[in-house]
Amino acid sequence: MRALALDMGGTHIGCGVVNEDRLLANTSIDAEGASSLADLLPVVTDALRALLLEANTTAKECVGVAIGFPGIVDACHGTIHSTLKKYEDAPKLDLAAWAREALDLPLRIENDARMALMGEQYAGAGRGVENIVMMTLGTGIGTAAILNGRVVRGVHGHAGCLGGHLTVKFEGRPCHCGNVGCAEAEASGWSMPQVARAWPGFPESALAKLEPLGFRELFTHAERGDTVACDVRERCLRVWAANAVSLVHAYDPDLVILGGGVMQSPEPVLTFVREYINTHTWSSWGKPQVQAAALGNMAALLGAVPLLTEEMHGASIKLQ
Ligand SMILES: [Zn+2]
Incomplete structure (x- = not known):
């Protein structure tokens, strides 16, 4: 099972293509000083498309996009509720629409620290x-x-x-x-x-x-x-x-x-x-x-598959 993953940190955005508990390709976008997430989304889209090529795969082969975000999020509904001095415009953005239009994929969002823990439990220090x-x-x-x-x-x-x-x-x-x-x-x-x-x-x-x-x-x-x-x-x-x-x-x-x-x-x-x-x-x-x-700073990226496949309120994400 393959997935696209984003880890939106304070100073950079980690981008990756994962296959289960392995990272197939990854890169980092400098976000130091960037306050608007909307301005960064085209850069993120280009980076993900380049990573798909590098990983010799396509968006169609991925189950979705998982985003780790440094704020309070509603993972069940895929929305960002509150930010703290970073990406202040994020709650107003329709990130699900971005993922659909840019990559034709469903999206899940989680707090970045939660997604890192999901990664460590799935593939790192917390296995089992x-x-x-x-x-x-x-x-x-x-x-x-x-x-x-x-x-x-x-x-x-x-x-x-x-x-x-x-x-x-x-x-x-x-x-x-x-x-x-x-x-x-x-x-x-x-x-x-x-x-x-x-x-x-x-x-x-x-x-x-x-x-x-x-x-x-x-x-x-x-x-x-x-x-x-x-x-x-x-x-x-x-x-x-x-x-x-x-x-x-x-x-x-x-x-x-x-x-x-x-x-x-x-x-x-x-x-x-x-x-x-x-x-x-x-x-x-x-x-x-x-x-x-x-997993170092790859932990959140490797939380993508467990996040995308988790059942929430009795339903897992609609897989394509
Ligand atoms: Zn505080």
Whole structure:
């Protein structure tokens, strides 16, 4: 079973052609600074058509298009309900019509973190596990949960995917979402540079010369012994670990998967979060496993087949 997949991230759009749990071809479109999704759709269409050629297949051989979107979506009806500082025009677009007209294919949309977890369960670190929580540490903090083998969505589509907006510091930094002190507002790709710049001694730190400042730079300079980098890294680790404990307490998983750009080098994040969970969770049965994502930034693309074939409200997508 083949499918087309899109992963609309904060800085790029991942595009792929998949066959079951394998990626046949993929590419990435730069979306840094792009605010309008409508402007990007023709580029996306061209990229998907080129990938179909590269994969030596046709749209007719695919079951549909699956989109992972960084916002609140209604997966059952294929609509986008709410965005957060990215692709603000998306709720007004008829993406199903775009898929039909551009590719003659049906469409399903899911929150990007949920689709990444669906990919990891189908083809990666979560194979064979029925109760999983995943945290995707990137520009924001995406989360998702699968309980008893079913993706958790909730009546309004909010459940599981807003875990990055759980409060870790109630007098903390304001977040785009309206809350204060969310994990995302305290330790994500967009908030970490603000935290670092406000840190005592920042002007003397090697980090002060870096623009842009990302986790790669932060971790590199922490390893070199830069005091501010060490302190900010430690704070990020504690925020992610505290957030993970809250997710474990909320969802009772057997497995916690850590993914996203930060996990391209899993240590020291993996060991820190694992030990923190082992120390700080209340559990009657043992402790959940903590593993790094196995599929890297391809996880959401590989969630395409499980998303397109999932039965929702008693109906699977109308396959052609
Ligand atoms: Zn928030």
